[in-house]
Amino acid sequence: MFDPIEKLKEFIRHQSISADSTAKAGMQGAQQFVADLLKSFGFAVESVTTALHPIIFAQRGGDPSWPHVVIYGHYDVQPADPLALWKTPAFEPTIIGNRIYGRGAADNKGPLMTNIAAVAQLLEQHPNLPLRITFLIEGEEEMGSPSFPKFLETYADKLREADFVFLSDTALPNEQQVVITAGLRGLALFDVHLTGAKGDLHSGLHGGVLRNPIQALAEILATLHTPEGRVNVPGFYDDVLDVEPWERDELKKLGADEKAYADFLGIDTFYTTPGFSPFESVRFQPTLEFNGIGGGYQGEGTKTVIPSKAFAKISCRLVPNQEPDKIKKLVMDAIRARTPKGIKLEFVDQHKGDPYVVVPPGRSNTPVDQSPVLAKAFRATDAAVTTVWGRPPLYLREGGSVPIIADIKHTTGLDSVMFGLFLPEDNLHAPNESFNLDVMRKGIETTRRILASVAGVTA
Amino acid sequence: MFDPIEKLKEFIRHQSISADSTAKAGMQGAQQFVADLLKSFGFAVESVTTALHPIIFAQRGGDPSWPHVVIYGHYDVQPADPLALWKTPAFEPTIIGNRIYGRGAADNKGPLMTNIAAVAQLLEQHPNLPLRITFLIEGEEEMGSPSFPKFLETYADKLREADFVFLSDTALPNEQQVVITAGLRGLALFDVHLTGAKGDLHSGLHGGVLRNPIQALAEILATLHTPEGRVNVPGFYDDVLDVEPWERDELKKLGADEKAYADFLGIDTFYTTPGFSPFESVRFQPTLEFNGIGGGYQGEGTKTVIPSKAFAKISCRLVPNQEPDKIKKLVMDAIRARTPKGIKLEFVDQHKGDPYVVVPPGRSNTPVDQSPVLAKAFRATDAAVTTVWGRPPLYLREGGSVPIIADIKHTTGLDSVMFGLFLPEDNLHAPNESFNLDVMRKGIETTRRILASVAGVTA
Known part of the structure; x- marks a missing residue:
């Protein structure tokens, strides 16, 4: 049996930045590393070619009557810049105390290695384990998984043979409390572009005769929320499912501290959907956010110009059962109706993702x-977490989005058990990313017990 | 006698962007070029050191009983970006048809060269011309002339010896009709900076709990105008002088065509102060414009961030008798009162300028x-324009600002004869700026005749 921490170090050294076209060697290296590792304990590994980075599809087959788990992960990482802010080299894994530092340590190489190691240990323990296992490990997660939908179409039949998906690409609120992610928000993204005059104009010679597109943009964007904090678009909330009482109860058990959260954000007042606490709002309510805005002169000093153009980047986080395309249309229609005369409006569509919810x-x-196997997997998870961590997990929806989870559900019907392993202090997507090795050890033990239980063998 | 067009080309090649700290060589080159040119036909040139860019103060003295004209201009230009939109290189003067293209061609290098050439020709014709002439050519006009007030204080006594100021830094409505600018709008500029959370946040993990500073900015900016087009700030219009009947009559003589103006701007509807035509609004009414806005992610694709910061650049154009400091305070107070809880507000003050009016x-x-000499200068201008252009000039206020004109008036009592030379199609402050060479030729002839007449010699 290999040493999971040594293998994780090796994995981190591959500079697998999917968005960086100069990082091809690192991408190939990471992919080969994972493929070789899975082969080393008996998996049949297929490298599925995509338009960009291959997907690893590795299977341990068996009797069709055995339960079948798909373990999802990704071998790509975020860019490491700004490099100057790293205290240790981004791609030279460094252990300090109980943490391993390096880009991808927590997202997703450490958690993925946790699951791989658990499988390897379990197979060493039970070479004839009555469990079919498929690893599905992509290389474009940090780019929004552009190749995944096409892959899903082609591999849908193979995936439909499975019973559930298992993954560790979500968060723990703290080292003591495991959270099984019971839902994710969806996404609907597009840009708004406004044009006034056909070119930039001198604000003295022409100021006072036309509507400035920055003014028009501000006037439109200002209508998109009520003063109380609701999205002010007709129909926006129509499909939002009511929160079930058990969800609010579960969240109360988390015992999160609003004052500490406000301090973490650096704000002195929350602004949530009325009737929802900050912790509820981020999990149970949709949003309409402005991710960027631009227009006219943004440099130092002044330039007295009436710009021709202004734009904003809008993203909505969606909750069940909102549909991204329907929400996009509602918001675009509202913007169209609120665009004043004399201003030309264009939209640039961006990506989208469905919300997801699974009920334990x-x-x-x-x-x-x-499915009975999914239910069994949830019960196995509950028991294993309680044994290893000393208290049962909480089942909470999360504010973030992992669009492929909903895609898998829609295409194959498979639900996901999301066993979170990274901590808020792990600095995902930021300099000095790290992964807690105590969490890793407990995670291996937990995953091993879950899979043993699903297979019906002793852990 | 030098060739004015060749000299103008040389002038444009100096990249004299006063606001760009990397353009020092261009600024020094342009200043030296003007100084050498004025020396070449007998002026005593002083380069007056300021905190930033020197002011050229060049004199041709004479008998104290001779009339004395101060000719104002500026050797600095606006930044040339966005460079990609230029059809010819911004700093490589290019003649196409009867136009010379290049940054600064019309603002102010072409018109300034017109006046310099007229003086050179007149002095060649009348070496003993009974006229005292002072060139006052600054290098910070496009930055709001920050060093000018201090210069004015120091040089006030020397300037008080003069009778009037003459300049060509205003507009012609079209190639046939000269306008003598009888008034200018003032300016009040500042930036608004808003901060929400202490850093950029993941819009999934934290979306729905705090007010996005882009949203706050849009909501504040959207309150600053009424739907009808008035500035929605209490007290903003309190000091605005009524328009005199002769001013409206003079504007009627201009016979401007609203349809043609809308086509020129590329808009299908005007948005003016209610009760004012576009041509009246731009001359007689104040504005509040947004010159720039920025915040969050502005690149390609998406980045699902809740930005920490957003900002806007605001400028007000002012009319007599609005005071810039009072207007800044009114607008800042309104913004402060309209900033929501949870958002930190900061202002960055920029420059300002008083409005100006002179009655022919x-x-x-x-x-x-x-003063009798000023009245003589106006009559000489009327006659010279009538001779060279075939019809008398109109006397109109303009929408633009030349704040130093009001400063000179306040400090020294001198009024200005503003002989406009750039056309609406000259693209000032925009890509593909150009200057009409026919206008330049007529301009030289007109200025020569005006100065001859003020001096009492034959033209």
Whole structure:
């Protein structure tokens, strides 16, 4: 059996930045590393070619009556810049105390290695383990998984043979409390471009005769929220599912501290959907955010210009059962209706992702139609977490988005058990990313127990 | 006698962008070029050191009984960006048809060269010309002339010896009709900076709990105008003088075509102060414009961030008798009062300028106290324009600002004869700036005749 921490170090050294076209060697290296590792304990590894970075599809087959788990992960990482802010080299894994530092340590190389190591240990323990396992490890997660939908179409039939998806690419609130992510928000993104005069104009010679597109943009954007904090677009909330009482109860058990959260953000007042606490709002409510705005002169000093153009980048986070295309249309229609005369409007469509929710067995008041293996996997997770961490997990929706989880559900019907392993202090997507090695050790033990239980063998 | 067009080319090649600290060589080159040119036909040139860019103060003295004209201009230009939109290189003067293209061609290098050439020709014709001439050519006009007030204080006594100021840094409505600018708008500029959270945030993990500073900025800016087009700031219009009947009559003579103006701007609807035509609005009414806006991610694709900061650049054009400091305070107070909780507000003050008005002899219904030489200069201008252009000039206020004109008036009592030379199609402050060479030729002839007449010699 290999040493998971040594293998993680090796994995981190591959500079697998998917968005960086100069990082091809690192991408190929990381992909080869994972493929070789999975082969070393018996997996049949297929490298599925895509338009960009291959997807690793590795299978341990078996009797069709055995349960079948798909373990998802990704071998690509975010860019490491600004490099000057790293205290240790970004791609030279460095252990300090109980943490391993390096780009990708927490997102997703450490958690993925946790799951791989758990499988390897379990197979060493039970060479004839009655469990079919498929690793599905992509290389474009940090780019928004552009090749994934096409892959899904082609591999849908193979995936439909499985019972559930298992992954560790979500968060723990703290080292003591495991959270199983019971839902993710969806996404709908587009840009708004406004044009006034056909070119930039001198604000003295022409100021006072036409509507400035920055003014028009401000006037439009200002209509998109109510003063109280709701999105002010007709129909926006129509499909939002009510929060179930068990979800609010579960969140209360988390015991999160609003004052500490405000301090972390550096704000002195929250601004949430009315009727929702900050911790509820971020999980249970949709948003309409402005991710960027630009127009006219942005340099030092002044330039007295009436710009021809201005734009904003808008993203909505969606909750079940909002549909990204429908929300895009509603917001675009509202913007169109609110664009004043004399201003030309154009939209640039960006990507999207469906929201996702999965209900753990026995929680909902309303009956849920769920596969027995999925239910078994949830119960196994509950028991394993309770044994290893000393307290049961919480089942909470999260504010972030992992669009492929909803894509898998829509295409294959498979639900996901999301066993979070990274901590808020792990600095994901930022300099000095790290992964807690105690969490890794407990994670390996937990995953091993979960899979053993699903297979019906002793852990 | 030098060739004015060749000299203008040489002038344009100096990249004299006063606001760009990397353009020092261009600034020094342009200053030296003007100084050498004025020396070449007998001026005593002084380069007056300022905190930033020197002011050229060049004199041709003479008998104290001779009339004395101060000719104003500036050797600095606006930044040339966005460079990609230029069809010819911004700093390589290019003649196409009857136009010379290049940054500064019309603002102010072409018009300034017109006046310099007229003086050179007149002095060649009348070496003993009974006229004292002072060139006052600054290098910070495009930055708001920050060093000018201090210069004015020091040189006030020397300037008080003069009778009037003459300049060509205003506009012609079209190639046939000369306008003598009888008034200018003032300026009040500042930036608004808003801060939400202490750093950029992931819009999934934290979206829905705080007010995005872009949203706050849009909501504040959207309150600053009424839907009808008035500035929505209490007290903003309190000090605005009523328009005199002769001014509206003079504007009617211009016979400007609204349809043609809309086509020129590329808009299908005007948006003016209610009760004012576009041509009146731009001359007689103040504005509040947004010259730039920025915040968050502005690149290609998406970045799902809640930015920490957003900003806007605001400029107000002012009319007599609005005071810039008072207007800045009114607008800042309104913004402060409209900034929501949870958002930190900071202002960065920029420059300012008073509005200006001068009444040509015999126009106003109310008597005006005016110096005899100024009145003579206005009559000489009327006659010279009528001779060279075939019709008399109109006397109109303009929408633009030349703040130093009001400063000179306040400090020294001198009024200005503003002989406009750039055309609406000259693209000032924009890509593909150009200057009409036919206008330049007629301009030289007109200025020569005006100065000859003020001096009392034959033209």
